[in-house]
Amino acid sequence: MTDILELLDAAGLTGRGGAAFSTAVKVRAAREEGAAVIVNACDGEIGAAKDGYVVEHHLAELVHGAELVASSRGRKVRYAAHRGSATASTLRRAGLDVLETPARYVSSEETALISLASGGLARPMTKRKPFVYGGRDSDGRAVRPTVVLNAETVWRVAQVATHGPAWFRSIGTREEPGPRLVTVTGAVQHPGVLDTEAGTPIADLLDAAAADSRAEHLVIGGLGGVLAPVAAARALAWSTAELAQFGGSVGPGIIDVLDPHRCPVAVVDSYLAFAAGESAGQCGPCMFGVPALSAAWADLLDHRPTPARVEIVRARAGLLPNRGACRFPDGVARFTASALQTLRPHLNAHRDGRCPSERTSGVRSRA
Numbered sequence: 001m002t003d004i005l006e007l008l009d010a011a012g013l014t015g016r017g018g019a020a021f022s023t024a025v026k027v028r029a030a031r032e033e034g035a036a037v038i039v040n041a042c043d044g045e046i047g048a049a050k051d052g053y054v055v056e057h058h059l060a061e062l063v064h065g066a067e068l069v070a071s072s073r074g075r076k077v078r079y080a081a082h083r084g085s086a087t088a089s090t091l092r093r094a095g096l097d098v099l100e101t102p103a104r105y106v107s108s109e110e111t112a113l114i115s116l117a118s119g120g121l122a123r124p125m126t127k128r129k130p131f132v133y134g135g136r137d138s139d140g141r142a143v144r145p146t147v148v149l150n151a152e153t154v155w156r157v158a159q160v161a162t163h164g165p166a167w168f169r170s171i172g173t174r175e176e177p178g179p180r181l182v183t184v185t186g187a188v189q190h191p192g193v194l195d196t197e198a199g200t201p202i203a204d205l206l207d208a209a210a211a212d213s214r215a216e217h218l219v220i221g222g223l224g225g226v227l228a229p230v231a232a233a234r235a236l237a238w239s240t241a242e243l244a245q246f247g248g249s250v251g252p253g254i255i256d257v258l259d260p261h262r263c264p265v266a267v268v269d270s271y272l273a274f275a276a277g278e279s280a281g282q283c284g285p286c287m288f289g290v291p292a293l294s295a296a297w298a299d300l301l302d303h304r305p306t307p308a309r310v311e312i313v314r315a316r317a318g319l320l321p322n323r324g325a326c327r328f329p330d331g332v333a334r335f336t337a338s339a340l341q342t343l344r345p346h347l348n349a350h351r352d353g354r355c356p357s358e359r360t361s362g363v364r365s366r367a
């Protein structure tokens with residue numbers, strides 16, 4: 001029987017949680033290090049629902065995939081889910097070892113899960129090298145080798161074992177092979193999770209969910225993703241190569257169609273206000289930088305978005321990347337930059353004293 005590592009190598013499966021790292025490389029390291037396995041079913045990104053979908057509809061295959069990753073030597077497998085979520089209940093009812101995390105944005109980050117599983121807080125940890133090799137937390141406590149894989153990734157491992165790499169590569173694109181889930185949410189008649197593949201026209205995904213035809217903007221990839229115009233996105237395929245046009249990627253597989261009756265500047269304001277409240281309070285850029293960015297964006301909404309105010313937002317976003325212990329601030333900076341770019345006409349209209357989404361109070365007050 002062919003070893004699962006060879007099958008994963010041949011299939012070219014990459015992580016479905018957002019980072020798109022080679023699953024074969026990760027699983028090989030985990031096997032060599034005797035690493036504990038955490039299956040991340042938290043759906044931690046804004047709008048995400050696909051981990052819950054996998055647990056609800058493909059639990060037996062998920063468990064099989066986790067067993068294949070853990071292999072022998074009695075390695076421990078735990079399933080991470082937000083505390084009090086339906087996903088956590090389903091996993092517990094199935095008799096699985098559930099690692100319950102606080103329902104906060106950064107609590108489902110990979111190193112935050114490892115910290116929690118090691119008896120620490122559900123907060124991201126600085127890593128000198130991947131924790132699959134073990135390491136120490138910020139208090140100097142030893143952390144045993146642990147690998148974290150997204151629930152969809154683990155389900156796909158089982159599918160590769162069952163159907164083979166040729167089947168897997170017959171779906172998707174050469175660069176992004178295999179089936180993949182996309183959550184379509186927001187201003188759609190049929191919100192939910194679609195089992196699709198890279199290369200599918202985004203227009204098909206929006207039509208399948210019956211997206212509001214008046215919608216003008218969407219968020220691809222949640223808070224760590226990008227804001228894009230619907231008209232331009234409809235002309236593209238669901239692939240990282242094409243989404244790069246907006247600075248985006250297929251990432252964690254989320255499309256949030258924004259309500260056409262709601263001012264998109266106000267939507268971005270709510271995203272950034274959420275981000276400001278989600279910092280784990282460990283790193284400067286996150287503790288001070290994200291709230292400062294959120295405040296600057298709120299100024300664009302509350303006052304005329306003059307070039308000087310827009311520049312303050314751009315400058316504060318520019319201070320965030322590559323400075324936190326985790327990539328949370330980087331994602332917020334990317335999201336903000338895309339919003340500034342996409343909403344330029346909308347911001348110009350606000351500057352002229354009107355909101356194109358005039359059905360709501362997009363412009364709350366004037367300076």
Ligand code: SF4
Nearest residue numbers: 280282283286324326
């Ligand atoms: S960047 Fe923010 S979320 Fe990430 S570890 Fe630092 S404080 Fe926590």
